[in-house]
Amino acid sequence: xxxxxxxxxxxxxxxxxxxxxxxxxxxxxxxxxxxxxxxxxxxxxxxxxxxxxxxxxxxxxxxxxxxxxxxxxxxxxxxxxxxxxxxxxxxxxxxxxxxxxxxxxxxxxxxxx
Amino acid sequence: xxxxxxxxxxxxxxxxxxxxxxxxxxxxxxxxxxxxxxxxxxxxxxxxxxxxxxxxxxxxxxxxxxxxxxxxxxxxxxxxxxxxxxxxxxxxxxxxxxxxxxxxxxxxxxx
Numbered sequence: 001x002x003x004x005x006x007x008x009x010x011x012x013x014x015x016x017x018x019x020x021x022x023x024x025x026x027x028x029x030x031x032x033x034x035x036x037x038x039x040x041x042x043x044x045x046x047x048x049x050x051x052x053x054x055x056x057x058x059x060x061x062x063x064x065x066x067x068x069x070x071x072x073x074x075x076x077x078x079x080x081x082x083x084x085x086x087x088x089x090x091x092x093x094x095x096x097x098x099x100x101x102x103x104x105x106x107x108x109x110x111x112x113x
Numbered sequence: 114x115x116x117x118x119x120x121x122x123x124x125x126x127x128x129x130x131x132x133x134x135x136x137x138x139x140x141x142x143x144x145x146x147x148x149x150x151x152x153x154x155x156x157x158x159x160x161x162x163x164x165x166x167x168x169x170x171x172x173x174x175x176x177x178x179x180x181x182x183x184x185x186x187x188x189x190x191x192x193x194x195x196x197x198x199x200x201x202x203x204x205x206x207x208x209x210x211x212x213x214x215x216x217x218x219x220x221x222x223x224x
Contacts, residue, residue, distance in 0.1 A: 040216060045214075103159075
């Protein structure tokens with residue numbers, strides 16, 4: 001199993017550009033989530049999904065969109081990048097909504113100039 | 114609102130000394146409780162978790178944590194730290210489909 005994979009590893013965007021961070025898992029996990037990590041702030045939940053076709057907002061959803069058309073994939077879209085979105089983004093998955101033991105991807109480091 | 118507090122931003126201990134990292138949570142019901150570790154430039158790895166039952170839970174790498182309902186705490190302990198334990202440690206709580214993380218405690222080890 002590859003576990004949770006994220007692409008790209010690094011990305012630089014200009015303000016106003018859009019992009020999609022990819023996340024995939026091959027463990028047949030129902031639950032997937034996106035976090036951003038900023039120095040001194042820990043990890044903050046952006047969006048999460050309890051299954052294909054179901055998504056919901058976390059703590060800091062503004063400026064981000066998600067969709068979950070398959071169990072395996074959970075892409076995160078930045079609609080119009082802003083410097084405040086410079087961060088490290090982690091995708092995670094867990095077996096079920098009640099389990100919560102999450103497996104994390106390696107992260108994507110995004111810089112918005 | 115659900116919250117997690119890790120009061121110590123940095124902790125320094127000598128190699129071989131004991132360690133305790135503090136975590137307090139605020140939630141109406143007992144949530145699921147977790148400790149994760151993040152080594153520099155890496156993702157997060159689960160150390161241990163508490164769902165119910167025995168309030169002292171054992172994890173990987175010699176770590177343990179104790180859930181104290183009366184204090185809303187879930188402190189992480191290790192009797193003797195190794196230089197390889199230098200990392201950032203995150204406490205997290207899960208309830209109602211959301212998992213919320215504390216801001217982390219960075220552990221430094223003196224030789």
